[in-house]
Amino acid sequence: xxxxxxxxxxxxxxxxxxxxxxxxxxxxxxxxxxxxxxxxxxxxxxxxxxxxxxxxxxxxxxxxxxxxxxxxxxxxxxxxxxxxxxxxxx
Numbered sequence: 001x002x003x004x005x006x007x008x009x010x011x012x013x014x015x016x017x018x019x020x021x022x023x024x025x026x027x028x029x030x031x032x033x034x035x036x037x038x039x040x041x042x043x044x045x046x047x048x049x050x051x052x053x054x055x056x057x058x059x060x061x062x063x064x065x066x067x068x069x070x071x072x073x074x075x076x077x078x079x080x081x082x083x084x085x086x087x088x089x090x
Contacts, residue, residue, distance in 0.1 A: 026034075
């Protein structure tokens with residue numbers, strides 16, 4: 001008799017635990033949040049790719065701009081030298 005009760009109790013506990021721990025359906029709110037997160041992720045990924053392209057373009061312009069800067073600095077120095085000569089009474 002005692003073994004039957006223990007067996008029934010074990011089966012009952014097994015059923016309770018398997019039902020309580022089983023898979024559950026996600027609510028519509030949770031599904032909507034997941035879709036929003038996926039959309040935000042895709043948007044962020046696209047924005048990242050766009051910004052990486054922009055960075056590559058700007059990095060490509062650096063040598064040209066540095067060359068132009070050197071040219072302008074040279075022109076500035078030349079004009080300053082002429083100004084100094086003019087101020088001294090050429």
